[in-house]
Amino acid sequence: MTQTFTALRDQLLGAAEAFTEDPRSVSGILSGIVEDVDRALTEKLEIFPVCHHSPASALAMARRLREKRPSVIYLELCEDLRPILGELRNCRLPVALQAFASDLDGFPPGAGPLSVVAPVTESSAEYQAIAYALDNPDVELVLVDRSVDHVFQWSPELKPEKPSADVDDPEEAAMHGESVGIEIGDLRPGFAELEEHLVHHGKVRHWSEWWDQYVEQPLVDADYDSYRQVMVLIGSLFRRLRPSDRAKEDRDEDRERYMWTRMRQHLASSGADPERVMYVCGAFHAASRVAEFGLDGADTFEITDRTATKWLYGLIPSSHSAIEAQFGLAPGSVSIASATWEKAVRAGAAKPFRLAGQKGGKKPAKAAKAVAPKPPEAVTDKLSGFLAAPSALAVLDEDELRGWCVDIVRLARRHGYLASTADAIAVYETSILLAGMRNRSRPTPYDFQDAAVTCIEKDAVPGRRDVRRLCEILLGGDRVGQVGYDSLPPLARDVLDRLAPLGLDLEKRTLQRALMDLDAKPELRACSRVLWMLRYLLPEGALKPIMGSKELGKRSIQESWDLWIGREQRALIELGYEGVTLEQVFELRLRKSVWDAKATASDALRAVEDSILYLDNPRFTEELGERAVELLSAERTVDDAPEVLKRVRRLLAYYRANEPALPRWTELFVTGGYGHYCTLLPTAFSDEDSGVRQVAAMLGFLFTLENLALSLGCDRAQLELAVRQSHPEAPGKVALLWAAHTQIGVLTIADLRERCADMLSNPLVIPTFPQYLSGFIQALDPVPPLAGFVVELLSGAFAKLPDAVLLPWLPTLITTLKKEAAEYIPMLAREAGRMFPGTLPAVDAWTPPWVGRAEPVAAVGAVPAGPVAAFLAGRPESADAVAALLGCPPGWREAGPGAGAAGELVASHPATVEAVAALIA
Template sequence: MTGAPFTALRGQLHEAAAEFADGPDALEGVLLGLVDDVDRAVTEPLEIFPVCHHSPASALAMARRLREKQPKVVYLELCEDMAPLLTELRNCRLPVAVQAFASDIDGFPPDWAPLSVVAPITEASAEYQAIAYALDTPGVELVLVDRSSDHVFQWDARHDRADEPDAREEGGTGTALHGEAVGVEIGDLRPRFAELEEHLLRHGKVRHWSEWWHQYVEVPLGDSDHDTYRQVMFLIGSLFRRLAPGDGDRVRVDEDRERYMWTRMREHLAATGADPADCLYVCGAFHAASRVDEFGVHGDDGFEISPRTATTWQYGLIPSSNAAIEAQFGLASGSVSIAATQWTKNLKRTRVKPYRLDGQAGTKRTGTKAAATAALPAAAPPPEDRLSGFLQRPPVLDTLDETELLGWSVDIVRAARRNGYQASTADAIAVFETSILLAGMRDRAKPTPYDFQDAAVTCIEKDGVPGRRDVRRLVEIMMGGDRIGQVGYEALPPLARDVHDRLAPLELNLQQRGVRRALLDMTSRPELRACSDVLWMLRRLMPGGAARPVMGERRLGERSIQESWDLALGTHQRALIELGYEGVSLEQVLEQRLRRTAYGPQATTAEVLAAVEDATLYLGGRRLAEELGARALDVLAGERTVDGAPEVLRRVRGLLAYYRTSEPVLPPWIESFVRTGYAHYCTLLPTAFRDEDATVGQVAAMLGFLFSMEGLALSLGCDRTQLELAVAQAHPEDPAKTALLWAAQVQLGTLSRGELRARCDELLANPLVVPSYPRYLSGFVHALEPVPGLADVVVEAVSNAFGRLPDAVLLPWLPVLITTLRSNAAELAPLLIREAGRIFPARLAALDTWVPPWHGQSAAPRALPATTAPRGAALLPALPATCDALAELLGCTEEWTATHASAGTGAALLATHPATAEALAAVLTAR
């Protein structure tokens, strides 16, 4: 296009290209292309309004233009499926973000879930001015024309760049409000050519892009007329676009977005018959200077919009913040706060009346509807070349505002003193003078907020930071701080409103940010039990800190009568809102999540049992618990490893204890689980003993399941022979597992306690085995899980080691013993300590005469007088086989004395255990 208004500018650029590039061909294409882009955009019948995201200059120009033109249709660069949410902005306190969210996806890779798209909106943005004008002005239609949220991910090229970092990864504290959501950059305007940005920053004597934009675009365009503003923004957008690197994916997405938007606008014009002269197209300057064939109301119609996938999208408003916007869109820290301050100053200086939604939280009515009754202005005159004058005009030197700078200096010193800095009036003077000095060094007549920030850091923050905030952060707070938005009650999804309604008896303002303490006395106020149920579900569903119990607990079979909670639902409002995308009540969301966990492809038996426990704790009833219990049975049958055996044992024991005390009979699913688990772990036991990947704790948990559930399993039809065969087939090589196997044999009766003690003595007598003795002890300690009756034997094994080993062996060996027990059997150590406390003397003086009980067992039998012999004395010799078996079980090895009828090994029972002999005689006599 060769429009007349820019003929002179083209000639000047042609001469400049020939002079600076040794010929017109090298640079002429770029320079004249910029003018062509501006000419094309300016002469388009449908007025294009280029903007920069969160730019006060763009917002000011937008407010002016809307009052002058008063368009009937406003086309806005925003995801078209987010349109129904915009009316809810009046119920919020800005900044907030419009969000599209999908957890159950269909048509995208499963690892992309959940999908989230956010578009943050602040008051100091041109987009908000357009939205407020369109929604509060009768007869004005607001049309969103950008690609839908579904197309955002359809056009995502992450699968083609799997080796690169995810574009959604973010850092910093402010990103929590947006998380990993894909940001829709309304009005994106930043050079994508790294060398160009570096050149601009270096020659502009600034540190980052936000400062360059503030100094060289925001301030000059703040008082410009409409035509100058448009042409300059077209030029900047064209420059950054033409010098952008040839990234195929990024360029393709940008051009497809432009084709999409122009196609949607032409469809709307054709459907409604609207006059393009009465319309306004608000988009980023980067997209305004477009070169696609579909550009304009008379562009090509060959672009086909692909259908959306079957993914179900949920929509809502979430709170945003200045820091979240800065982190998500790569802006400098504090730049959005400075922009908000600049917006306020611009309004006060120019007396422009901005648009605000009627009823917007924190604002007053602006009389927007009355302004809409004014007559439309006359047709706009042909565009003139305002670009040449702007480019040739020397920079306007803004005069120093000493009052403003002095106020800043005093405020920062006051804030620094409150945060622990030893600042004084002298520091305020130094900050004032240094700000002016820095501005002069950077060719500025007036210090910018960034100059003032550098000066404050230089003059106040000398050696270190005494408090939580450094001076740079204090300046950001002083300039407006990290303003955090809030979504009003009316704009919340049904689930969030239901939560607030159900917690209303607490009489707390839960929408306010910060921590609120809730005290629940269910004895005096039984209605608070329902609040307690909601709070426990919130603790289960929301991130930590949203609902934290201070006093009280909820476990199987236990309910607290008093509870104390720290609640921060206002701080975690986004998490609560996103719960509303999953269902209409907390119970529904929790049930869905439990089912998703239990039926997931990677679900383990322990996870499914945890879901059963949560269903019982939070939802009550037996329907879901029994369904998930049946699922746990299926998962257990399909497992081929024992990784989750400790957790399975703990969960099953807890559930069994709960059902035995609260139910008349055990549920069928847990009986089937015990029966199947008994056979399952018997099958895996020999392999687990030999497997190097199976830890001794996991094998001990398997034995704990088999021995603790043995009575119930046998009553349900299981065969104990299967367990005996599994133990007989086990041949471990690891010392800890070997000790565990010995303990299992003792429990089954195939190994006596005397033989176990003898084996421990052999280990201590073998110098080659002594270094690995701590590992045997680790196995014995783990054996207390399935065989708690061996606690005395373990205490004896440890005591013998300390008593028999010399210091030269014991001292290097002791740290290994301590670290082994701490890392592998810390939870079983209390049982060992209690047993040691029972065996050892309680006082130090008694230690000298103390005889260990295991030594006393081998002492000579004490002879009883014939007259005082128990009546079982005659019965034991009469039944020598029974007596010998009982003696072997108790560890007695003495021979029969000559006074008894037959030889055997049970003679010591007469003197050592007279009460036992008496009881045994009574039983046999009764039979």
């Protein structure tokens, strides 16, 4: 160590002996800190230590750049982000540099997608360095930190845990999504007890307030040497007091070896003068002790190759709350830092740099003229005087505090608070009182915030925002950045261009209302198509259809949309990482969904439907349909059967109405599904894991698509065999099986009626009767003619069961039907309305249609004579089937063609018989 800081070391060691019981344990730490400061400050390559989003660092950077005018700036930032820095000219800060990868090569399976963000604000030292370098053609900006690929190579968990922060606006806090944050200068004690000690004795609420009071404010007006020495001192202190974590320490040291290796490589290849070079890094890394440190350090570190992963780079919007949530800062701290920066700039503390053409700011400053650099000055000990001198007493800025108090009352009244001028005076006096209690010469924004909460927010919050949040808005607000059109990826620009006929400024973050008359302006149909695809691809809330729908076979005449596309700019930009156009991204997502390891047949059918709705690509739709056939044949459970049935019916109806013939894949799906479900039917009936709804859906597929399947070559004997081999035990499945038996002709309605009557007369079966009834109701889908019988069954139960049985049974019946067959209740209600009388007087004379007539009609046998008898005799199979459906006994032919229910039906409608006879004759 040089003699520069000898006096400081002796002073610190003397303090350790005076104030500690064991000075040896403290002296080693203090001596090491002084050595770190001396080593960083005497290095031939100038090291500029910074803190993340620190206005003091930004002001010191702006002043030092104008004084030194370096020709090369080494910046601690991922080296592969360098090509996109120029895009910052088209943006409104804050924004974040992003690297994104979804197709990984060289990382464990299932690790993606991977994403890294590096937020940039105007009040940050890195932005001042970037703006200076990009606006001066003679200045070279070199990023020297590890690449994005190495960030995840060196991270064993791939996605490092991010500190959490309580934020008032979760939507803004989530702007960075699941990305890993990269920051320059993370200065925060890794020692929890030390942080708690500093916060407690500093009389502050959190670390951000401590940093603002005891570091930021003193360093805002400090000279450059004092700033550097204090920052390295703090970085060394936190580094030496950090709890031992070998993995984290190795990762930090590898970063430092990486950066110094890159800088020496660049100096060797470029021949740059080290005297005109500046290295911008976090204060934590400025106090590095690795052997590779410095221009004369060892060249023993080998940089590993990147993986074959293809990374995509771009800019996404950011916000103050997103930065706070990403890096665990207190809510409002970045907004207060921004306000401190702007106040210092207005006071003339420094002349900042701003990229030419930067959105949302003042006129850019002219680029500094290149001049000969000043000779290096000898390093002097500024720390001793800085640490020993009392803090300068800041003068109370009455005008500023008075303006805050008036504005917060005005803002509070606007948000529903009953605030008045008296509250403004109270906030003013309380702010000064709190500052005095905390040993501050002037109120800070944090004092003002506490005073406003105390004086205005009495007992309740009338609106969505509390007073603390209103103070943050007043002091700078949650500023939200925006990426300019020219810096957007091709897909995002294409979307904005295709939506241009709407005549809306879609880059605004406010709500936009789009009204489209698609018949009067057919050119807007292209916009409608884009909006529906965006609704499918973007997160919920980005846009919402108010009028209009997107369904198979339907076409909207008018549409109305609420659009927040500007607010979801990040999501739109990340779509651009997946493809060049919306259609390409849509196809990729559909293809990925159907080839996923967990994809089912219903997922594939949903993809087919989406392909028809949103894309005009029959070949791609056919590919998805063929995949649906493969998935259905590979399924070994029937959990997905209800969804499969619903979607295949809808698709078949669409094709029959809009296409001359069914596509080949639908025919394969129907024939394959028919055989597949016939095979699984006996197992599904007996399997306890298969529900009644799933079995009913299988029967619905087999019965309702039976005609199409038979026309395509399927064998009905396969279905009859599957039904006969089924032997369920659950009441609901037993009812389904009986319904299936009636459909294939094994069981008649009369037999079914008799079985149900036996159940209602059996006290042991009555408690489970609701489950039987649920099975019958769910059988209405595969066997619709049972609707009348179910109404009869339910009516009979209410008529025959005594109150002592019926009343305890009703709750179970209602809950069972609501849970398992709610969608079929309207069908039963319609059937009941058709069968029951419509007026009250007709009820007394009404006879249920399922009750037999008391008196037979005369001359029954004479009616069928002639053409009707010849017609029935000529078609015995059809006559037997109709007679079975009507409940006639098997020997109805021997008893005469007019016997039983058939004869009664014919006799009851002589006019109809005469009409049919006339048609046949």
